[in-house]
Amino acid sequence: MxxxxxxxxxxxxxxxxxxxxxxxxxxxxxxxxxxxxxxxxxxxxxxxxxxxxxxxxxxxxxxxxxxxxxxxxxxxxxxxxxxxxxxxxxxxxxxxxxxxxxxxxxxxxxxxxxxxxxxxxxxxxxxxxxxxxxxxxxxxxxxxxxxxxxxxxxxxxxxxxxxxxxxxxxxxxxxxxxxxxxxxxxxxxxxxxxxxxxxxxxxxxxxxxxxxxQGIVQFEVRITGEEAHAGTTPRSRRKDAFWAALDLTAQLRSVTADKDDAIRFTVGRLTVLPGSPNTVPAKVAFTIDLRHPDEALLASVHTQIYQAAETLQTPCEISVITTLNSPPxxxxxxxxxxxxxxxxxxxxxxxxxxxxxxxxxxxxxxxxxxxxxxxxxxxxxxxxxxxxxxxxxxxxxxxxxxxxxxxxxxxxxx
Ligand SMILES: [Zn+2]
Missing domain, CATH: 3.40.630.10 (Zn peptidases)
Incomplete structure (x- = not known):
């Protein structure tokens, strides 16, 4: 047949x-x-x-x-x-x-x-x-x-x-x-x-x-610094939430840069406040979308994201909340x-x-x-x-x- x-x-x-x-x-x-x-x-x-x-x-x-x-x-x-x-x-x-x-x-x-x-x-x-x-x-x-x-x-x-x-x-x-x-x-x-x-x-x-x-974990990161005059505040006095966000995301990019290119790491939304061209930003919020097929690896990166936020050298306060955790x-x-x-x-x-x-x-x-x-x-x-x-x-x-x-x-x- x-x-x-x-x-x-x-x-x-x-x-x-x-x-x-x-x-x-x-x-x-x-x-x-x-x-x-x-x-x-x-x-x-x-x-x-x-x-x-x-x-x-x-x-x-x-x-x-x-x-x-x-x-x-x-x-x-x-x-x-x-x-x-x-x-x-x-x-x-x-x-x-x-x-x-x-x-x-x-x-x-x-x-x-x-x-x-x-x-x-x-x-x-x-x-x-x-x-x-x-x-x-x-x-x-x-x-x-x-x-x-x-x-x-x-x-x-x-x-x-x-x-x-x-x-x-x-x-x-x-x-x-x-x-x-x-x-x-x-x-x-x-x-x-x-x-x-x-x-x-x-x-x-x-x-x-x-x-x-693959599993998905999503986070909301909030960074709080202090508003200051862009023209008069020296670097040593600034609590710039945007610079803290840059340092943190740069660290997370290297944490998630796996050699087989399987980790998906995305910062899809970033807000900078007060949003004035001549004020040092006091508040930054951004999202992280993290995906991988392996549950253990996802959990390990999950922990590393919290650790990176805790240990970042910055005068700003950082809080991280997990908003979605859908296992593979x-x-x-x-x-x-x-x-x-x-x-x-x-x-x-x-x-x-x-x-x-x-x-x-x-x-x-x-x-x-x-x-x-x-x-x-x-x-x-x-x-x-x-x-x-x-x-x-x-x-x-x-x-x-x-x-x-x-x-x-x-x-x-x-
Ligand atoms: Zn479909």
């Missing part, structure tokens, strides 16, 4: 269809969560699913589940998926690729009458981007019990619209949907996604086997090895890679064996209208996903 392959032309056609919802005219989309544009994209997908006889459900936070029946309907479904919402503006690949690749797997299994033991579902997570409503990865966080439903429904966008109301409005446009409870069991979860970074493209590797999602997530060995095996079976090179960005898979990992398949994206660009992935890589990723899903559900042609 020849190996099963997805229908590449149909995958690209579905991709083009989705790109029409919220199209900006500059190659990207504006399709924030629960907007009319995202609702239309969701409806188009649901209509395709209904045509194929797949059951469509929704949970209380607006995650959609498209199900192809298994031989044993009593088993927990194997799930694939991602999201259809975008940044404002965003590209045509982030999220949507994982949804259409998953849907193509369902259609391929249906075309070839392949029976799977467990049911197989595509999940469209609600509000992954967090661009309109906060926080990001909301749908999967609520599904996993890591964020309360009430808090999520009570989130407001910048125009004062409540998420719960916008969800209700969106649902009235989606046609009949069965209700599914939060946190229903999954056999496994596999998400296909563009890398959103440059590594696969640089190394000409079509398939990234994602080992996990490791994906299941079983899913990682399946992705490697199935990519090899399709004749594709693979490399193991940690995800620099966060994804819905992060919240699935504690619930069931979870993994992700990355495909390269041009110049590593994402959250940008110029986001682009090669059609050949899109097809390669979907074929790998098909192999993994088939393996994990022991699907066989009837």
């Amino acid at each position: 020849t190996a099963l392959r997805i229908n590449g032309a149909r995958l690209l056609e579905r991709h083009k269809l989705m790109a029409g919802f919220g199209e900006t005219g500059n190659g990207g989309v504006i399709r924030p969560a629960l907007s009319d544009e995202e609702t239309s994209a969701r409806l188009a997908l649901l209509n395709l699913a209904r045509e194929r006889g797949f059951a469509c459900s929704v949970d209380p936070i607006g995650n959609l589940f498209i199900r192809r029946k298994g031989a044993d309907e009593g088993r927990a479904p194997l799930r694939m998926g991602s999201h259809l919402d975008s940044q404002i503006p965003g590209g045509n690949f982030d999220g949507v690729y994982g949804v259409i690749a998953g849907f193509e797997v369902l259609e391929t299994l249906e075309d070839h009458k392949v029976a799977s033991d467990a049911p197989i579902e595509v999940v469209v997570w609600n509000n992954e981007e967090g661009a309109r409503f906060s926080p990001t990865t909301m749908g999967s966080a609520v599904h996993a019990g890591q964020l309360s439903l009430d808090k999520a429904l009570g989130s407001f966008d910048q125009d004062g619209n409540r998420l719960g109301d916008e969800l209700a409005r969106s649902l009235t446009q989606l046609g009949p949907l069965k209700s599914i409870e939060l946190g229903s069991e999954s056999l496994a979860y596999v998400e296909a996604h563009i890398e959103q970074g440059p590594i696969l493209e640089q190394n000409e590797i079509p398939i990234g086997v994602v080992t996990g999602i 997530v490791c994906f299941a060995a079983k899913v990682i090895s399946s992705i490697e095996r199935q990519a090899a079976e399709v004749g594709l090179d693979t490399a193991r890679i940690a995800s620099g960005a966060t994804h819905d898979a992060k919240f699935m990992a504690p619930l069931c064996p979870t993994g992700m398949i990355f495909i390269p994206c041009r110049d590593g660009i994402s959250h940008n209208e110029n986001e682009w992935a090669d059609p050949e890589h899109m097809i390669a990723g979907a074929n790998t996903l098909l192999g993994v899903i088939t393996e994990l559900t022991r699907a066989k042609p009837t």
Whole structure:
């Protein structure tokens, strides 16, 4: 028997269809969560699913589940998926690729009458981007019990619209949907996604086997000195908060300059007060965003940041607060090895890679064996209208996903 392959032309056609919802005219989309544009994209997908006889459900936070029946309907479904919402503006690949690749797997299994033991579902997570409503990865966080439903429904966008109301409005446009409870069991979860970074493209590797999602620690640093006249105050008398910030960040840059370039250290916001050209600044506040896949290393740098702040030679006061501490997530060995095996079976090179960005898979990992398949994206660009992935890589990723899903559900042609 020849190996099963997805229908590449149909995958690209579905991709083009989705790109029409919220199209900006500059190659990207504006399709924030629960907007009319995202609702239309969701409806188009649901209509395709209904045509194929797949059951469509929704949970209380607006995650959609498209199900192809298994031989044993009593088993927990194997799930694939991602999201259809975008940044404002965003590209045509982030999220949507994982949804259409998953849907193509369902259609391929249906075309070839392949029976799977467990049911197989595509999940469209609600509000992954967090661009309109906060926080990001909301749908999967609520599904996993890591964020309360009430808090999520009570989130407001910048125009004062409540998420719960916008969800209700969106649902009235989606046609009949069965209700599914939060946190229903999954056999496994596999998400296909563009890398959103440059590594696969640089190394000409079509398939990234994602080992996990790196941890993030964020800090707020406040430095207090003393305001003084810029023209009359000698160096020895100054308590210049800006110079202290420069010395501290320079030290932290060397602490985080690892030789394999895996630590991500960013000072993304810095405020200097009072902000007058002729006053020595008395107050500086800045943020630090620190990321790495290894929990122990992250903890060690975390400590070093506090130590550097305590021991800095400065007449100013320094306080450091940790504002976010999200540990790294490791994906299941079983899913990682399946992705490697199935990519090899399709004749594709693979490399193991940690995800620099966060994804819905992060919240699935504690619930069931979870993994992700990355495909390269041009110049590593994402959250940008110029986001682009090669059609050949899109097809390669979907074929790998098909192999993994088939393996994990022991699907066989009837
Ligand atoms: Zn995404």
